Amino acid sequence: MGIEKITMPQLGESVTEGTIEKWLVAPGDYVNKYDSIAEVNTDKVNAEVPSSFTGVIKELIGQEGDTLEVGEIICTIEVEGSTSSEAAGPISTEQNAASSAEKAVKVTADGQKARYSPAVLRLSQEHDIDLEQVTGSGKDGRITRKDLQKLIDSGNVPKAGFSAGEAPAGKPVQRTAPQKQQEPVSIPTAAGDIEIPVTGVRKAIAANMVKSLHEAPHAWTMIEVDVTNLVAYRDSIKTEFKQNEGFNLTYFAFFVKAVSQALKEFPQMNSMWAGDKIIQKKAINISIAVATEDALFVPVIKNADEKTIKGIGRQIHELAQKVRTGKLRSEDMQGGTFTVNNTGSFGSVQSMGIINHPQAAILQVESIVKRPVIIDGMIGIRDMVNLCLSLDHRVLDGLVCGRFLQRVKEILENSSKENSSLY
Amino acid sequence: MPVISYIDAVTLAMKEEMERDERVFVLGEDVGKKGGVFKATHGLYDQFGEERVIDTPLAESAIAGVGIGAAMYGMRPIAEMQFADFIMPAINQIISEAARIRYRSNNDWNCPMVIRAPYGGGVHGALYHSQSVEAIFANQPGLKIVMPSTPYDVKGLLKAAIRDDDPVLFFEHKRAYRLIKGEVPDEDYTLPIGKADVKRQGEDITVITYGLCVHFALQAAERLAKDGYSAHILDLRTIYPLDKEAIMEAASKTGKVLLLTEDNKEGSIMGEVSAIIAENCLFDLDAPIMRLAGPDIPAMPYAPTMEKYFMVNPDKVEKAMRELAEY
Numbered sequence: 250m251g252i253e254k255i256t257m258p259q260l261g262e263s264v265t266e267g268t269i270e271k272w273l274v275a276p277g278d279y280v281n282k283y284d285s286i287a288e289v290n291t292d293k294v295n296a297e298v299p300s301s302f303t304g305v306i307k308e309l310i311g312q313e314g315d316t317l318e319v320g321e322i323i324c325t326i327e328v329e330g331s332t333s334s335e336a337a338g339p340i341s342t343e344q345n346a347a348s349s350a351e352k353a354v355k356v357t358a359d360g361q362k363a364r365y366s367p368a369v370l371r372l373s374q375e376h377d378i379d380l381e382q383v384t385g386s387g388k389d390g391r392i393t394r395k396d397l398q399k400l401i402d403s404g405n406v407p408k409a410g411f412s413a414g415e416a417p418a419g420k421p422v423q424r425t426a427p428q429k430q431q432e433p434v435s436i437p438t439a440a441g442d443i444e445i446p447v448t449g450v451r452k453a454i455a456a457n458m459v460k461s462l463h464e465a466p467h468a469w470t471m472i473e474v475d476v477t478n479l480v481a482y483r484d485s486i487k488t489e490f491k492q493n494e495g496f497n498l499t500y501f502a503f504f505v506k507a508v509s510q511a512l513k514e515f516p517q518m519n520s521m522w523a524g525d526k527i528i529q530k531k532a533i534n535i536s537i538a539v540a541t542e543d544a545l546f547v548p549v550i551k552n553a554d555e556k557t558i559k560g561i562g563r564q565i566h567e568l569a570q571k572v573r574t575g576k577l578r579s580e581d582m583q584g585g586t587f588t589v590n591n592t593g594s595f596g597s598v599q600s601m602g603i604i605n606h607p608q609a610a611i612l613q614v615e616s617i618v619k620r621p622v623i624i625d626g627m628i629g630i631r632d633m634v635n636l637c638l639s640l641d642h643r644v645l646d647g648l649v650c651g652r653f654l655q656r657v658k659e660i661l662e663n664s665s666k667e668n669s670s671l672y
Numbered sequence: 673m674p675v676i677s678y679i680d681a682v683t684l685a686m687k688e689e690m691e692r693d694e695r696v697f698v699l700g701e702d703v704g705k706k707g708g709v710f711k712a713t714h715g716l717y718d719q720f721g722e723e724r725v726i727d728t729p730l731a732e733s734a735i736a737g738v739g740i741g742a743a744m745y746g747m748r749p750i751a752e753m754q755f756a757d758f759i760m761p762a763i764n765q766i767i768s769e770a771a772r773i774r775y776r777s778n779n780d781w782n783c784p785m786v787i788r789a790p791y792g793g794g795v796h797g798a799l800y801h802s803q804s805v806e807a808i809f810a811n812q813p814g815l816k817i818v819m820p821s822t823p824y825d826v827k828g829l830l831k832a833a834i835r836d837d838d839p840v841l842f843f844e845h846k847r848a849y850r851l852i853k854g855e856v857p858d859e860d861y862t863l864p865i866g867k868a869d870v871k872r873q874g875e876d877i878t879v880i881t882y883g884l885c886v887h888f889a890l891q892a893a894e895r896l897a898k899d900g901y902s903a904h905i906l907d908l909r910t911i912y913p914l915d916k917e918a919i920m921e922a923a924s925k926t927g928k929v930l931l932l933t934e935d936n937k938e939g940s941i942m943g944e945v946s947a948i949i950a951e952n953c954l955f956d957l958d959a960p961i962m963r964l965a966g967p968d969i970p971a972m973p974y975a976p977t978m979e980k981y982f983m984v985n986p987d988k989v990e991k992a993m994r995e996l997a998e999y
Contacts, residue, residue: 259796265851368927371955388999394927394958395876 253302253328255286257317264291268316269323273297278306280326287311287323304328368394372401377579382407408579450544461606465522465641469601472636472654476617479503479664480632490671494559501537501591502562503669504614507660508589509533509553509561515653519586521607522643536585536605537565539572546572547605549585558671589614593634602639609644612657613637676856679849681823682712682788685830686750688860690720693748696834699726700735700752700788709754710790710849736762736787740770740839743785748834756791756843757800763808770839771814786833790846791819792884792934794983797846798974804935804966809841810912810944816840816865817912821886823854825909828863836865845884852887866910868918874904877996878922880945881932882908885984889932892990901997911941916948923949927958928996934984937965959999964992 257267270288274280285297286306304326311323365373365380369392373380378397385392400406438444447455483498490498512519512533520529533554536547548568553561571577588605593616602611615635622631636657640650663669676684690696697720698713704727707714717725728735732753739749753759759766766787774782793802809815818833818840820826826844833840871886872893879889886907893903906922908914923929929949931942946961964984966972972982 265847366927366958367955368958391999393999394956 251328252307253304253326254322255298255301255324255326257289257311257319257321257323258298259319260289260291260294260296264294264319266316266318267291269311269313270295271313272309274306274309274324276306276308280304280306298323300326302326302328365392366394369397372397376401376406377408379407454545457606458603461604464606465604466643467601467604468640468642468645468647470638470640470647470650470654471599472658474634474636474658474661475622475631476500476634476661476664477632479661480617482665482669485666486671494563496563496566498559498562498671499565500617501589501594501614502558502565503661503664504591505535505537505550505553505561505565505589506556506558506669507657507664508587508612509535509556510660511653511656512587513554514656515649517645517649518610518653520609520644521586522609522641523607527644530586532584532586534584534586536582536588536608537568538588538590539569541572546577546582547585547588548572548577548581549583551584558669588612592637593617599635600637602637604639604641608641610638610640610650613639673855673857675853676823677850678823678826678844678852678854679710679712681826681856682830682844682849683714683716684856685827685834686713687716687719689748689831689834690716690724692860693834694724695746696748696750697724697726697742698750698752699728699738701728701730701754703727703752708752710846712788712790712844712849713752732758732760732762733765736765736770739785739787740765740773740783743770743783743839744773744781748784748786750786750788750834753787753789755797755801755846756789756805757803759787759789759805762787766815766839766841767809767812771812773814774838775814782837783839784837785839786830786836786842787839788830788842788844790849791843792845792847793972793979794847794884794985796974796976796979798972798979799970801846802972802979804933804940804971806841806843806911807935807940810941812912814838815912816910817843818865818910819843819845819883820909821845821848821871821883821907822852823856825863825869825907827856828861829865829909831860832862832865835862840865843883848884848887852884863909866913866915868915868922869907869909870905870918870922871907872903872905874902874926876901876903876926877928877930877993878904878906878926879930879932879989879993880906880908880919880922880942882911882941883934885932885934885989888984888986888989889993891986892993895986895990896993896997899994901994903993903997908941908945914941914944914948916952919945919948920952923953924956927953927956928999929957929959929961930989930992930996931961931963931965932984932989932992933963933965935966936968936971937963938968940965959996962992962996964988 260267267289270290272287274286280286280300282303283299286300287298289296289298307325307327309324311317317323380392383392383396386396387393483500487498516529519533520527532552535550535553537550539546539548550561550564568581571581585605585608587608588611590602590611590613592600592613596616598615598618600613602613604611615637617632617634619630620633621628622633636654638650638654686698698716702709703713704717704722704725713725735751739751742749770783770785791804806817806819809817818829820829830842833842872890881889889905893905896903904922904925906918931945933940933942942963942965949961966982973979
C-alpha cells in the first residue's frame with residue numbers, strides 16, 4: 250500500500266488556479282481511476298476532476314470553496330501495490346546531466362585565485378592593493394569585487410612593498426638584473442648571529458638601489474660652499490622664527506630652495522632617462538630623504554620652485570612628522586624629479602649618493618663645519634659645507650653639472666637678510 | 673488599493689482610456705461580444721458598443737492595416753493580435769508602414785496605434801500559441817516594444833502606449849494573465865515608456881529581465897536570500913528602445929550579471945543588453961555576463977515534459993543565480 254497525491258489539474262491554456270466547488274467523494278470512499286472526485290471551476294470552465302489512481306481516498310486537503318494553484322495537492326489516496334511515488338525515476342537523468350555540466354565548469358575554473366576580473370584589477374590599481382595578500386571568497390578561491398570592496402571599506406588594505414622613487418613616466422627602461430639580488434644567498438652563520446627577515450620596505454629599498462646602480466652609470470663630483478653668511482643669517486632669526494611659526498628654521502630649507510632655483514635655470518638637471526629619449530620635467534618636485542631607525546623614505550616637496558623658504562621648511566617639517574608617525578601616504582612619495590639628501594644631519598662630510606631612480610641626479614648636503622680658509626691671502630675661520638652630486642652620465646655631463654653646482658654655490662654664499670626673503 | 677490580475681489591468685487600462693478619449697477604439701478577432709479569447713476586452717463591447725469594439729475577420733494584415741489607416745487619420749486604435757504568434761502576416765504593415773511613416777513623410781504623418789498581443793509559453797499551448805516574437809521587431813526604429821511584468825506596470829504602460837503618438841507593440845505574457853496579481857490604483861496614471869524599473873534591490877548579483885521572468889527571478893531571489901545572497905533585479909519593461917542608463921547602473925552595481933529571457937537564446941534581446949554592458953561597464957564586471965534563455969529550437973513543444981524543459985522556471989533561474997553569486 251502507498252499514498253499517492255492528486256493535484257489541481259490544469260483545466261485550460263491560461264488557467265493557473267481552480268476553485269473546489271464540491272467534493273464528490275469523502276475519505277474512506279473507494280474510487281476507480283478516472284472516476285470524478287470533485288467539481289472545480291476556473292475563470293474559463295467548470296469541470297470535474299478525475300482520479301488519477303484506483304484506491305481509497307485518504308484525506309481531502311482542499312476544502313470546498315478553496316482556490317488552489319495548478320499543481321497544488323487537493324487530496325491523497327491510498328493505492329494498492331504501489332510504493333511511495335516520492336522518488337520518481339526520470340529526475341535522476343536530469344541530475345546526471347546537471348552534475349556533468351558542473352564538472353565541466355569546475356575543470357575550467359581550476360586555479361581561479363590568480364585570474365582577476367576587470368573590476369578586481371581596477372580596484373586593486375586604484376587602491377594599491379597587493380592581490381597576492383588577499384583571500385578570495387569566490388569559486389575556487391577567486392578574489393571577488395566584493396572581497397576588495399570589503400577591504401577598502403574596512404581601510405585595512407594590504408599594500409604592495411612601496412617604491413621610494415616615482416614610477417617611470419612614459420616608456421620605462423626595463424632590465425632584469427635586480428631580480429637576482431632578491432634570491433637567497435648562502436652565508437654561513439655562527440652562534441649568536443641574528444637573522445632579520447627582509448620584508449616590505451627593506452625589500453623595496455634594496456630593489457630600488459640595485460636597479461638604480463645597475464642601470465644608471467653614476468658619476469660623482471663635489472664642491473665646497475662657504476655658508477658663513479647663511480649661518481649668521483639663520484642664527485639671527487631662528488628663535489624669532491620658531492616663536493612665530495611653530496617649527497624650526499633649518500638650514501636644509503635654504504639648501505632645497507637654492508637647488509630649486511638653480512634647477513629652474515638648468516632644466517637639464519631636472520630630467521629622466523627614458524631609453525630612447527630624455528624627458529625634461531617641467532615641474533620641480535624635490536625628493537628629500539627621511540630616515541627612520543630601520544628604513545628610508547623619500548617624500549616629495551611638490552613645485553618647490555614656487556615655494557618660499559618658509560613654505561619649504563614647513564613641508565619638510567610636516568613630511569618628516571608623517572614619516573615618524575607612520576602616516577606617510579604613497580602619493581606623498583610620488584612625482585619627485587630631483588633628490589636633495591641631508592646627509593649632514595648625521596655628521597657626514599662626504600658621501601656618494603645613489604641616484605633615486607629614474608631621476609638624473611642626487612645632491613648630498615653634508616655637515617656645515619668651521620674650517621680655516623684662505624680668502625684674499627688671509628686665513629679666516631669660515632662655515633664650510635660640501636655638496637656632493639651623483640649624476641646619471643647617460644643624461645648629464647660634467648660641464649652642465651659643474652655650472653649647476655656653481656649656481657647653487659652662488660645662491661647659498663649670497664644668502665643674507667637682504668638677499669633671501671623667508672616669506 | 674485593489675488587488676487585481678494582470679489581465680484585469682489590461683482591460684481596466686483600455687476601459688479608462690476609452691472613457692477618457694472617444695478616439696480610442698479596439699479591433700481584433702473575437703474582441704467584441706466574446707470579449708476576446710482571454711477575456712481581455714471583456715465588458716468593453718457592452719459599454720462602448722460595436723462601433724468602438726470591432727470584431728475583424730481572421731486577417732492580421734488587415735487588422736494592422738486598418739489600425740494604421742485610422743491612426744494616421746487621428747484615431748487611437750488598439751489592435752489585438754489574438755496570439756503574438758499570429759502577428760506574422762501583419763509584419764509588412766507594422767514594419768514597413770507603421771514604423772516608417774513618420775520618417776518617410778518627414779513628420780507630416782504619424783501612427784498613434786497600439787498593437788496588443790499575448791505571447792509566451794507555459795500554458796500548454798505548443799507552437800503558434802507560445803512563442804516570444806519581440807526580437808523580430810527589436811531593431812526597427814520607429815517602433816516601441818513594451819513588455820510589462822506586473823498589473824501596476826500593465827495599467828500605467830498601456831495607458832502611456834495608447835497616448836503615445838507613435839506605434840507601440842504591447843506584448844502581454846499570457847501565463848501572467850491570471851497568475852500574476854497585484855495592487856493597482858483606481859486613479860488615472862501613466863508610466864514612462866523606455867524606462868526600466870528596479871524590482872528588487874541587492875548587492876551580490878544583478879538579474880536583468882522582463883515579462884514573466886521577472887517573477888521567476890523574484891522567487892529565486894527570495895530563496896537565495898536565505899543563503900545570504902542578495903539579488904538586484906532590473907525589469908526592462910520596455911525592450912525597444914532599451915533603457916541604457918538603467919542597464920549600465922544595474923550591471924555596475926554588482927559586476928555580476930544574469931540576463932534572463934524566455935525567448936530563444938541566440939539573437940534574443942539579451943544579446944543587445946549584453947553588448948551595452950560590455951561596451952560601457954568592462955571595469956566594473958566581476959564575472960562573465962551570463963544568459964539564461966530558451967534553447968535554440970522553435971518554441972515550443974506540446975508534450976508537458978518537453979515544454980517544461982524549454983521554459984525558464986524559478987528552479988533554473990535559482991541555479992543560474994547561485995552559480996553567479998558563488999563565482
